[in-house]
Amino acid sequence: MxxxxxxxxxxxxxxxxxxxxxxxxxxxxxxxxxxxxxxxxxxxxxxxxxxxxxxxxxxxxxxxxxxxxxxxxxxxxxxxxxxxxxxxxxxxxxxxxxxxxxxxxxxxxxxxxxxxxxxxxxxxxxxxxxxxxxxxxxxxxxxxxxxxxxxxxxxxxxxxxxxxxxxxxxxxxxxxxxxxxxxxxxFDYETAVNGLRQILWGLFKKIVIADTCSIFVDDIFQNYYNYTGGTLILGAFLFSFQIYCDFSGYSDIAIGVAKLLGIDLIINFKMPYFSRNIGEFWRRWHISLSSWFRDYVYIPLGGSKGSQFKSIRNILIIFILSGFWHGANWTFIIWGLLNALYFIPSFLMKNNRKYVGNSFQSGFLSKIKEVFDIFITFGLTTFAWIFFRSNTLTDAVGYLKGIFKPSDFFNIHTALTYEVSIRPLFISIFIFLIIEWYYKNEEVIFTKSCDTRTATFFKYICYIFVIISILLSIRNQSTSFIYFQF
Structure with a gap:
C-alpha cells in the first residue's frame, strides 16, 4: 500500500x-x-x-x-x-x-x-x-x-x-x-494543518520530481554506453534529486500522517543539498540513520576520543556500515567509503562541525563562498550517487568512463527521445529549490510566519503551484519508493 x-x-x-x-x-x-x-x-x-x-x-x-x-x-x-x-x-x-x-x-x-x-x-x-x-x-x-x-x-x-x-x-x-x-x-487543529502541509509537500517531491526524474534516470543508467558525457552528467544530477525527493518525500508524508494522529516523529531531512561541507550534509541527510550509527556504533567504538588513527578507523566503519545497510552490493560499500573519504579531511582539519544549525553567513563575500561550498558539496555527493545507483561496480566504472568520452560531450539529446519533456522537470526543480531555500530555517515547509502581504502572496502561489503540479503529474499507476528495497 x-x-x-x-x-x-x-x-x-x-x-x-x-x-x-x-x-x-x-x-x-x-x-x-x-x-x-x-x-x-x-x-x-x-x-x-x-x-x-x-x-x-x-x-x-x-x-x-x-x-x-x-x-x-x-x-x-x-x-x-x-x-x-x-x-x-x-x-x-x-x-x-x-x-x-x-x-x-x-x-x-x-x-x-x-x-x-x-x-x-x-x-x-x-x-x-x-x-x-x-x-x-x-x-x-x-x-x-x-x-x-x-x-x-x-x-x-x-x-x-x-x-x-x-x-x-x-x-x-x-x-x-x-x-x-x-x-x-x-486532536490539535494547528498540528493537523502542519501535517497536511507536510503531506502535500511530500507528495509534490515524490510525484512531481522523483517520479519524473526516474523516467530519464532509469534509461540513462541502464543504457549509459549509448549516451554522451553531458547526458551522463545530467543522469547523475537528476538521480541526486530523484533519491532526495523520493526518500524525503516519503519521510514528509510519514511525519504528516503521524501528526494527523497526534504523534510527533523525528525530522529525517533538513535540506541536505544546501550543505556547505560533507559533515553538514550528514547532519541533514537521513538523520535518523546517521544518529543511530553514531549512538550505537561510533560512540561505543570510542568515537573521536581516542587516537587519531582510532577515530579515522571508527569513521570508516560507520560509513561503510551505512553503505552496507542500504544493500548487499559492493556499489553501496564503495558509496559509503567515498563519503568517508570526503569526511575524513574535514575531520582532520576540525571543521566537520563548522556548520551546526541552519544559520548562514551574512555579508556578500561570505555568501558567495557559501554558495561555492554548496556547489562543491553537491558535486561530491552526486559523484558518489553514481555508485549508489549503478547495478554493479562494472556499470559504475563504465558510467564514469563514459562521462569523460571526448566526442559530442555537450550533445544532451535525451529530452528529444521521451514522451515526457524534460523542460518542465527543470522548471519544477528550480522552483522546488527556491521554495526550500525560502523555508530553509523551518522544520516544515509553508509554516513560516506570513507577517507581510508579500510573504502571504508567496505562500499561496506556492500552494497553487504545488497542487497543480501534482494533479498534472499523477500517472495511472503509483510508483514505489526507492527505500522500500532497503
Whole structure:
C-alpha cells in the first residue's frame, strides 16, 4: 500500500475517522487500532512476512522484560545477545546471505577454485532494516539502563510497527516515541494543518520530481554506453534529486500522517543539498540513520576520543556500515567509503562541525563562498550517487568512463527521445529549490510566519503551484519508493 495511492488515502481516512471519532475516549482502544491497522498495512505488501514482524516484536518485547528482571549479569547478557543475534540473523539471511556466499565464491575463483554456492531465492521483507533497527535500539537502551522495559505489548508493538514509519522510517527511538504512545492524545487543529502541509509537500517531491526524474534516470543508467558525457552528467544530477525527493518525500508524508494522529516523529531531512561541507550534509541527510550509527556504533567504538588513527578507523566503519545497510552490493560499500573519504579531511582539519544549525553567513563575500561550498558539496555527493545507483561496480566504472568520452560531450539529446519533456522537470526543480531555500530555517515547509502581504502572496502561489503540479503529474499507476528495497 503506497502513500501515493488511492488505496492508502481510503485506508487512512477510515483509520482517521475511527481514531478520532470512535476510539478517541480510550487510549487503549486507540493503540489497539494503531497496532491492528499497522499489521493490515504491512500485510498489504506480503502477508507471509507479517509473521516475521510479529515474531521480531515478540522476541524484543520478551527479551526487554527478561533483561530488566535479570538477577545477575550473565542472565542479562544472555537475553541481550539472544535478541541481537536473532535480529541480525534474520537481517543477514534475508538481506546479506546471497551477497556473502557469492562474494566468497568469487574470491576463491580468483585462485582457480570453482565453487557453486547455493543461494536463497527469497524476496527481501519490506521494511526489515527499519523495524530491526527499532528493536535493536530498544534492547540496547534497556541493557545499558537508559530505559525500562515496556510491559504493555500493544504499546510496544505500536512503537515497532507504527504504519507511517514501518517500511521506510524514520528510525525512531523508544525514548522519543513510546512516551507519546502511552500518553493520551487530543486532536490539535494547528498540528493537523502542519501535517497536511507536510503531506502535500511530500507528495509534490515524490510525484512531481522523483517520479519524473526516474523516467530519464532509469534509461540513462541502464543504457549509459549509448549516451554522451553531458547526458551522463545530467543522469547523475537528476538521480541526486530523484533519491532526495523520493526518500524525503516519503519521510514528509510519514511525519504528516503521524501528526494527523497526534504523534510527533523525528525530522529525517533538513535540506541536505544546501550543505556547505560533507559533515553538514550528514547532519541533514537521513538523520535518523546517521544518529543511530553514531549512538550505537561510533560512540561505543570510542568515537573521536581516542587516537587519531582510532577515530579515522571508527569513521570508516560507520560509513561503510551505512553503505552496507542500504544493500548487499559492493556499489553501496564503495558509496559509503567515498563519503568517508570526503569526511575524513574535514575531520582532520576540525571543521566537520563548522556548520551546526541552519544559520548562514551574512555579508556578500561570505555568501558567495557559501554558495561555492554548496556547489562543491553537491558535486561530491552526486559523484558518489553514481555508485549508489549503478547495478554493479562494472556499470559504475563504465558510467564514469563514459562521462569523460571526448566526442559530442555537450550533445544532451535525451529530452528529444521521451514522451515526457524534460523542460518542465527543470522548471519544477528550480522552483522546488527556491521554495526550500525560502523555508530553509523551518522544520516544515509553508509554516513560516506570513507577517507581510508579500510573504502571504508567496505562500499561496506556492500552494497553487504545488497542487497543480501534482494533479498534472499523477500517472495511472503509483510508483514505489526507492527505500522500500532497503
Amino acid at each position: 503506497l502513500f501515493n495511492s488511492l488505496n492508502f488515502a481510503l485506508f487512512f481516512i477510515l483509520i482517521f475517522i475511527l481514531y478520532w471519532f470512535v476510539t478517541n475516549k480510550s487510549l487503549k482502544l486507540q493503540n489497539i487500532l494503531l497496532l491492528v491497522s499497522s499489521y493490515v498495512f504491512y500485510a498489504f505488501w506480503d502477508w507471509r512476512f507479517l509473521f516475521l514482524l510479529i515474531f521480531s516484536t515478540l522476541l524484543d518485547y520478551y527479551s526487554g522484560i527478561k533483561i530488566s528482571n535479570a538477577k545477575n549479569e550473565s542472565s542479562k547478557r544472555f537475553w541481550f545477545w539472544l535478541s541481537i543475534s536473532v535480529n541480525l540473523g534474520f537481517l543477514g539471511i534475508f538481506k546479506y546471505y546471497n551477497f556473502f556466499v557469492t562474494s566468497f565464491a568469487d574470491l576463491f575463483s580468483n585462485f582457480g577454485y570453482v565453487l557453486n554456492p547455493k543461494t536463497l531465492n527469497v524476496i527481501l521483507p519490506v521494511g526489515i532494516s527499519f523495524y530491526t533497527f527499532h528493536g535493536l535500539s530498544y534492547v540496547i537502551d534497556i541493557y545499558k539502563g537508559k530505559i525500562k522495559a515496556e510491559r504493555n505489548f500493544v504499546d510496544y508493538g505500536v512503537f515497532v510497527s507504527f504504519f507511517p514509519l514501518l517500511v521506510a522510517g524514520p528510525i525512531e527511538r523508544a525514548t522519543h516515541l513510546l512516551p507519546q504512545i502511552k500518553k493520551a492524545r487530543k
